[in-house]
Amino acid sequence: MSAVIGVSTRPARPPARSGALGLLRSTGAAGIASAVVIAVATVLAAFGPLLAPYNPDLPSLGLAWIGPSGGHLLGYDFEGRDVLSRLLAGAQSSMVGPLAVVIGAMVLGTLIAVVAAWRQGLTDTVASSGLDILFAFPGILLAVLAAAVFGAGLTAAATALAIAYMPYVARVLRGAALRERGQPYVAALEVQGASGTSICLRHIVPNMLPLIVAQATILFGWAMVDLAAISFLGLGVQPPAPNWGVMISENQPGILQGYPMPSLAAGLCIVGVVIAFNVLGERLFERAQAAHR
Amino acid sequence: MLVASLLIASFVIFGALYLAPGNPITALSGGRALPPASLHVLELRYHLNQPFLAQYWYWLDNALHGNLGISITLQQNVSAVIAARMWTTGGLVLYAALIILVVGIGSGVIAALRPGWADTSVLVSTAITAAVPSFVAAIVLILLFSVKLGWFPALGNGTDLWSNVRHFTLPAIALAVSSLAIVARVTRAAVREEADREHVQTAISRGIPPRQLIRRHVLRNAAIPIATVSGITIASLIAVAAVVETAFSMNGLGAYLVQSAESKDLAVVQGISLVLVTAFVLINALVDVLYAALDPRVALGSRAQ
Numbered sequence: 001m002s003a004v005i006g007v008s009t010r011p012a013r014p015p016a017r018s019g020a021l022g023l024l025r026s027t028g029a030a031g032i033a034s035a036v037v038i039a040v041a042t043v044l045a046a047f048g049p050l051l052a053p054y055n056p057d058l059p060s061l062g063l064a065w066i067g068p069s070g071g072h073l074l075g076y077d078f079e080g081r082d083v084l085s086r087l088l089a090g091a092q093s094s095m096v097g098p099l100a101v102v103i104g105a106m107v108l109g110t111l112i113a114v115v116a117a118w119r120q121g122l123t124d125t126v127a128s129s130g131l132d133i134l135f136a137f138p139g140i141l142l143a144v145l146a147a148a149v150f151g152a153g154l155t156a157a158a159t160a161l162a163i164a165y166m167p168y169v170a171r172v173l174r175g176a177a178l179r180e181r182g183q184p185y186v187a188a189l190e191v192q193g194a195s196g197t198s199i200c201l202r203h204i205v206p207n208m209l210p211l212i213v214a215q216a217t218i219l220f221g222w223a224m225v226d227l228a229a230i231s232f233l234g235l236g237v238q239p240p241a242p243n244w245g246v247m248i249s250e251n252q253p254g255i256l257q258g259y260p261m262p263s264l265a266a267g268l269c270i271v272g273v274v275i276a277f278n279v280l281g282e283r284l285f286e287r288a289q290a291a292h293r
Numbered sequence: 294m295l296v297a298s299l300l301i302a303s304f305v306i307f308g309a310l311y312l313a314p315g316n317p318i319t320a321l322s323g324g325r326a327l328p329p330a331s332l333h334v335l336e337l338r339y340h341l342n343q344p345f346l347a348q349y350w351y352w353l354d355n356a357l358h359g360n361l362g363i364s365i366t367l368q369q370n371v372s373a374v375i376a377a378r379m380w381t382t383g384g385l386v387l388y389a390a391l392i393i394l395v396v397g398i399g400s401g402v403i404a405a406l407r408p409g410w411a412d413t414s415v416l417v418s419t420a421i422t423a424a425v426p427s428f429v430a431a432i433v434l435i436l437l438f439s440v441k442l443g444w445f446p447a448l449g450n451g452t453d454l455w456s457n458v459r460h461f462t463l464p465a466i467a468l469a470v471s472s473l474a475i476v477a478r479v480t481r482a483a484v485r486e487e488a489d490r491e492h493v494q495t496a497i498s499r500g501i502p503p504r505q506l507i508r509r510h511v512l513r514n515a516a517i518p519i520a521t522v523s524g525i526t527i528a529s530l531i532a533v534a535a536v537v538e539t540a541f542s543m544n545g546l547g548a549y550l551v552q553s554a555e556s557k558d559l560a561v562v563q564g565i566s567l568v569l570v571t572a573f574v575l576i577n578a579l580v581d582v583l584y585a586a587l588d589p590r591v592a593l594g595s596r597a598q
Contacts, residue, residue: 132294136302136574138532141566145306148554148562149313149320225426225471229536232428233551248428252540256447260436267429274424 023210027283034283037276044088045095052085056242065259077262078251079240086262087269090242094270097154097236098223104162105223106216109169110208114200116170117177128174131167139164139226147235154237157230161223169215176211180204210288218281221274228270244270295578302570303356306563307349310339313559317341320559322365338362361564366556371564374549379568381450381545382534384457388465389472390527397473398519401480405488406507415477423474427533430467431540438463448542464541468533472526479522483515490514516587524580528573 024035044051053071063080066072074083116127139161146160147153180186181204189199205212230236231245239246247266255263313320321335336342339362340351355361361371404415425433439447451460487493488511496510535547542548546565553561 129294129297133298133301135577136298136570137305138529138569138573140532140535141569141573144535144550144554145309145562145566148557148559149309152555221424225424229426229428229533233536233539235551235554245428248432252432255432255436256440258440260432260440263432264436267426267432270426271421271424271429274426275421278424279420 023284023287026287027280030279031283034276034280037272038280041091041095041273041276044091046092048088048091052082052088054082054085056081056085056089057240059240065254065257067259067261074265075261077247078254083247083262083265086242086247087244087265090244090247090266091269093154093237093241094224094228094244095273097158097227098220100158101161101165101223101227102216102219104159105165105169105219106212108162108166110173110205110212112166112170113173113177114204114208116174117181118196118200118204120181124174127170131170134163134167137164139222140229143226143230144233144235147230152235152238154227154231157227157236161226161230165219165223169219172215173208173211176208177204180207210284210291214281214284214288217277217284221277221281224270224274224277295574298574299571302574303353303567304349306566306570307352309563310559311345320557324557325365356564356567361567362560364553364558364561366553366558366561371560374561375546375564375568378544378546378549381538381543382531382547385461385464385468385534385537385543385545386527386530388461389468389530392465392469393473393476393527394523396469397476398480398523401477401519402484402507402512404477404481405484412481415481419474419477421474422470423478425470427467427471427536428540430470431464431537434463434467435541450543460541460543464537464543467540468530468537472530475526476519476523480515480519483518484511487511487515513587517584520580520583520587524576524583528576528580531569531573531576 024032027035049056059079059081061080063076064078065076066080067075069075072082072084074087077083077086112127112131116124142164143157143160146156150156186199186203189203227236228243228245228248231243232249234249237243237246239250244266248263248270251259251262251266254260310317310320317339318332318335318341321339322332327335340348343351359372361375363369364371364374367374400415400419404412435447438444445463446456446460447463449460451457493506493510496506501510532547534545535551537543538545538548539551546569550562550565550569553559553565
């Protein structure tokens with residue numbers, strides 16, 4: 001995944017305009033469209049359960065697998081629940097899970113990267129080889145192991161993924177932190193007697209912020225895919241709780257029986273949000289890289 | 294590094310036994326009530342009356358000799374369970390790897406060398422497919438090619454070689470889809486970067502035929518980033534195979550790992566995890582060896598960035 005993040009498929013653009021809005025505008029039409037999709041998904045995650053027109057958890061078996069009909073735009077699922085309502089209510093766990101993974105992985109990864117780059121020497125060597133060893137665990141495998149030990153659930157899965165993603169974050173950010181560490185202003189601050197913690201927190205990390213934001217955006221897409229996969233496997237969010245990954249697996253029999261709508265609708269939600277995070281993340285990454293050239 | 298990675302991974306996998314709530318006996322029995330005789334067997338098998346490190350050593354020693362313990366749900370040797378399912382996962386990953394290498398690198402090279410509609414269509418389609426998770430690809434493929442068109446079977450493994458190939462095709466595509474897009478994009482970027490280099494311009498001006506030019510001067514130099522991303526994505530398929538096997542009801546290692554995690558059959562979870570992590574680490578090591586072959590400047594043991 002680290003290699004994916006490093007890919008630059010477009011020519012460098014002029015330096016970023018200031019402010020979040022300026023930065024967003026500089027990512028082009030695709031970037032703005034992606035940001036809109038992400039904003040909509042975020043609103044749904046916050047207010048989805050309130051927006052749901054029907055009770056997303058109320059089964060009525062007589063209505064199972066019925067297609068779209070008046071008032072029920074996406075029809076009913078395998079237990080006769082309103083699909084649209086479940087999609088809206090499911091946005092919450094589908095978005096909050098990846099958010100937790102990203103925050104965990106970014107905080108841990110940034111901390112390790114900055115400390116390793118600051119102290120250098122033995123600390124850096126130990127941190128780097130420790131990270132290399134952590135690469136031995138693919139995220140999904142660690143999450144399955146966590147589910148076997150601690151029981152299935154979103155918490156165990158999200159914790160496992162955050163740990164599995166951390167080395168990817170740390171590896172990319174360590175390079176940026178080292179580059180920042182070598183800047184003359186850091187030496188100047190050290191001469192003035194500023195403490196290492198304050199230089200790192202007030203200067204180095206803020207200067208790495210564009211890269212951190214870009215990395216977090218890309219990571220969100222990966223976390224969303226992997227967490228949905230774990231929920232699809234039955235080891236993440238537990239049914240009957242609404243969740244996009246759960247909806248795909250619980251409605252999978254409908255694919256073979258000619259009622260693909262519930263599964264497909266949930267799949268489309270995941271793909272749409274992940275495309276948005278990938279495209280925006282890629283653009284932000286190019287901006288962050290271009291600023292260093 | 295390789296050995297250290299494997300040792301620590303095996304330590305984590307074994308240590309999981311002790312991280313579980315309750316004592317190791319409840320973890321191993323999955324909370325089931327077992328007769329005292331069985332408990333005694335478990336205690337002896339795992340040397341539970343000895344210190345933790347000694348237990349780990351016995352477990353590792355047994356694992357290295359192919360003895361991974363006994364499945365509580367199947368009452369069978371874990372090694373036998375793994376041996377019976379290994380070929381499904383191996384075949385699936387190999388099939389998907391083949392698709393990724395041929396289609397991914399192929400479309401990336403075409404996109405890089407043919408600007409215009411070929412390039413645009415590869416770029417747009419890979420931007421979309423890179424975001425398609427394997428299980429979404431699985432349901433769409435089943436819907437299109439099994440239910441609507443009836444070209445391929447939707448579920449299961451198949452019996453003879455030909456039906457195996459037919460049964461494995463859709464799962465392999467589902468497994469390959471998002472990695473294929475990533476490999477295609479990296480290939481395109483790498484080939485384009487090399488094609489713009491001065492030595493290629495020189496070679497063009499000297500009148501070297503295009504085929505030879507692309508093979509010897511462009512692809513040879515672009516091979517390292519392509520090998521890196523192919524290696525990383527193909528290695529990661531080992532874990533994602535669990536999702537695809539579950540979606541297509543195939544009896545592979547990953548699908549059984551998930552079932553064992555659900556039924557808390559810890560010996561099986563440990564055994565399969567150990568095999569999968571080992572395969573993952575070995576493929577990554579193989580890619581490192583490949584670097585040295587592709588680029589004589591890279592010394593073995595140092596990672597190419």
